[in-house]
Amino acid sequence: xxxxxxxxxLSVEExxxxxxxxxxxxxxxxxxxxxCKGKKLATLFFEPSTRTRLSFEAAMLDxxxxxxxxxSAESSSTAKGESVTDTVRTVGCYVDIIAMRHPKEGAPLxxxxxxxxxxxxxxDGGHSHPTQTLTDLLTIKREKxxxxxxxxxxxxxxxxxxxxxxxIAAMSCYENVKFILxxxxxxxxxxxIRVGILQKKKLEWVETDEMESVLGKxxxxxxxxxxxxxxxxxxxxxxxxxxxxxxxxxxxxAKPDTIIMHPLPRVNEISPKVDSxxxxxxxxxxxxxxxxxxxxxxKLLEVSK
Amino acid sequence: xxxxxxxxxVVLDHIxxxxxxxxYHYLNLDQMDCCIAIIKNVKSNKLGKKDIIKIDAEIxxxxxxxxxxxPNITVNIVKDGKVLEKKKLKLPTDLRNVIKCKxxxxxxxxxxxxxxxxxxxxxxxxxxxxVYCETESK
Numbered sequence: 148x149x150x151x152x153x154x155x156x157l158s159v160e161e162x163x164x165x166x167x168x169x170x171x172x173x174x175x176x177x178x179x180x181x182x183c184k185g186k187k188l189a190t191l192f193f194e195p196s197t198r199t200r201l202s203f204e205a206a207m208l209d210x211x212x213x214x215x216x217x218x219s220a221e222s223s224s225t226a227k228g229e230s231v232t233d234t235v236r237t238v239g240c241y242v243d244i245i246a247m248r249h250p251k252e253g254a255p256l257x258x259x260x261x262x263x264x265x266x267x268x269x270x271d272g273g274h275s276h277p278t279q280t281l282t283d284l285l286t287i288k289r290e291k292x293x294x295x296x297x298x299x300x301x302x303x304x305x306x307x308x309x310x311x312x313x314x315i316a317a318m319s320c321y322e323n324v325k326f327i328l329x330x331x332x333x334x335x336x337x338x339x340i341r342v343g344i345l346q347k348k349k350l351e352w353v354e355t356d357e358m359e360s361v362l363g364k365x366x367x368x369x370x371x372x373x374x375x376x377x378x379x380x381x382x383x384x385x386x387x388x389x390x391x392x393x394x395x396x397x398x399x400x401a402k403p404d405t406i407i408m409h410p411l412p413r414v415n416e417i418s419p420k421v422d423s424x425x426x427x428x429x430x431x432x433x434x435x436x437x438x439x440x441x442x443x444x445x446k447l448l449e450v451s452k
Numbered sequence: 453x454x455x456x457x458x459x460x461x462v463v464l465d466h467i468x469x470x471x472x473x474x475x476y477h478y479l480n481l482d483q484m485d486c487c488i489a490i491i492k493n494v495k496s497n498k499l500g501k502k503d504i505i506k507i508d509a510e511i512x513x514x515x516x517x518x519x520x521x522x523p524n525i526t527v528n529i530v531k532d533g534k535v536l537e538k539k540k541l542k543l544p545t546d547l548r549n550v551i552k553c554k555x556x557x558x559x560x561x562x563x564x565x566x567x568x569x570x571x572x573x574x575x576x577x578x579x580x581x582x583v584y585c586e587t588e589s590k
């Protein structure tokens with residue numbers, strides 16, 4: 148039995164296979180619409196989410212399976228003080244696979260240690276969000292045609308932005324990928340990424356707090372939201388929230404074929420006027436997210452085509 | 453100053469000067485009722501100054517804890533007044549319930565009776581990270 152706790156749990160080859168399956172699903176959705184008939188997915192979301200939870204549920208429904216779960220800790224026995232381990236062991240008695248989001252970092256890993264069904268990490272605090280990364284990789288592959296020889300600029304909250312951490316880890320496995328890290332001083336990437344991945348793998352990367360001068364070098368601009376829920380201090384959040392805002396004026400600095408990505412939800416970091424620019428890919432990302440999750444569910448349930 | 457040799461037991465040698473009390477607590481030696489000598493600031497050719505702990509009883513020491521605290525310590529197993537074995541330590545790959553994660557966002561801060569797990573992620577620099585949240589131990 149396999150779990151997906153962090154993107155490193157999948158090999159580059161396995162990620163390639165998932166992307167291939169997802170592409171086939173996009174081309175031939177009818178072929179897959181009963182492939183998980185009789186299987187059940189539980190979405191255990193101890194923290195609010197729109198896209199990720201609905202994406203998992205839509206994915207399972209489109210595979211012919213069914214879904215159950217909860218969408219906040221208040222509506223589960225966690226409110227009565229039940230441990231993560233007990234919740235997961237209980238739910239594992241009803242379903243075939245669990246997608247779990249939790250505000251505490253490492254909660255899905257803990258769940259996987261005692262679960263009898265596969266656990267998918269659907270986001271744990273500011274730590275990791277591997278299915279968003281799979282979504283991002285599918286988007287890059289489809290929109291840029293490759294996953295190597297790319298310069299990717301990541302902008303915003305790089306400290307608590309779990310999608311950023313997982314994406315750097317994943318992209319670091321491909322040849323000649325360069326990183327431009329744009330953030331205010333206080334929200335720079337954590338050491339375990341800087342030292343553990345960028346320095347260890349001797350990758351080419353720069354850190355900057357200025358957006359305009361580096362936009363022209365990026366093949367991909369990956370914007371992120373400064374997340375209110377990651378701050379203990381409201382004043383710090385308000386001060387940092389408006390640091391980087393992508394608008395039509397800044398888009399003039401970007402290359403004609405640069406793609407703009409964002410894991411969503413956005414607050415104000417991308418002006419809605421950018422949405423009509425054909426380089427904006429964030430709503431395509433949402434669509435691709437369902438297909439890559441379908442491919443992942445099939446893989447972890449060991450359902451073959 | 454003279455401290456008697458032990459007949460049967462363990463001598464922890466080459467402890468970094470000033471670290472012996474920390475070791476004493478980590479190894480729960482305060483819970484033992486045998487004779488234990490802590491000798492501080494002993495002259496050492498190798499270290500300049502060192503601490504030594506002599507334990508006058510056969511005990512199973514947690515070598516992982518010792519290796520984590522100071523991999524340069526020598527563990528001498530003494531039997532009938534002779535050194536039976538000298539154990540060299542190394543940084544252990546995994547630590548279970550030796551240190552605690554201090555990240556308030558880590559699951560270890562809220563889940564009851566959870567094992568605190570750390571892994572050696574950079575042997576050259578001796579860096580351990582929490583297995584759950586990857587925060588570096590301080």
